[in-house]
Amino acid sequence: MIKAALRILLALFYAYAGYAHLVRPEPFLTITPGWVPAPEAVIWWTGIAEILGAVGLIQPFSRRLRQAAGIGLALYALCVWPANINHMMLDFASPDGGLGLAYHIPRMIAQPVLIWLALWVGEIVGGKPKPA
Template identity: 65%
Template sequence: MLRQILRYVLAGLYFLAGILHLVTPAPFLTITPGWVPFPGAVIALTGIAELLGAAGLAQGASLQLRRAAAIGLALYAVCVFPANINHFIQDMARPDHGLGLAYHVPRMFVQPLLVWLALWTGGVTDWPFCVRKR
């Protein structure tokens, strides 16, 4: 039951993030690393990826589709991690330190948690709740 609730919560968060990427891309463009080609298109595609991942994760009929969406969202969270690092660096370089360490340090730890949460809620892994019998 907890897994299902968190699956819907995570899908909802990714859905909102996807909408934000498409409707207000400017904040995401400012934290996109300079080496990312065609940043506007990349931001739009990330929004679409979030929406598709959310839809796949939220549906209940096909375990295969849900697992594929979970893997996609986990990979997505890994791929956008450089933007989080870039945002951290940009903020810390500002005289006022932007959002500060109290925001950025927890954010760095949340990203791997999002990877795991997508995989767990999508039914890809049971770790660490599974116990193997030998």
């Protein structure tokens, strides 16, 4: 019951984040590290990936698709971590300190939690294997 609720919550989170990436990419572009090629395309595709991952996570038809979505969202969260670190460094370098430690420290802690949560609700880790 808890896993199902968290699966839905995580899917809603990623669906909204994906929507935000598509309709308002500017905030994401400002925190994208300079070494990322074609940042506009990357931001657009990350939005698509988040939406597809959310749909895959909550669809009721295929456990394998939920697992693929869980793995995909975990990898996604790992791959965008450099943008979160870049955002923190940019904020700390700004004269006003940006959003500060109260925002960035929880965000840094949340990233591995999101990775684990995607794997857990996607039925990759933390459960008994089901018979084939």
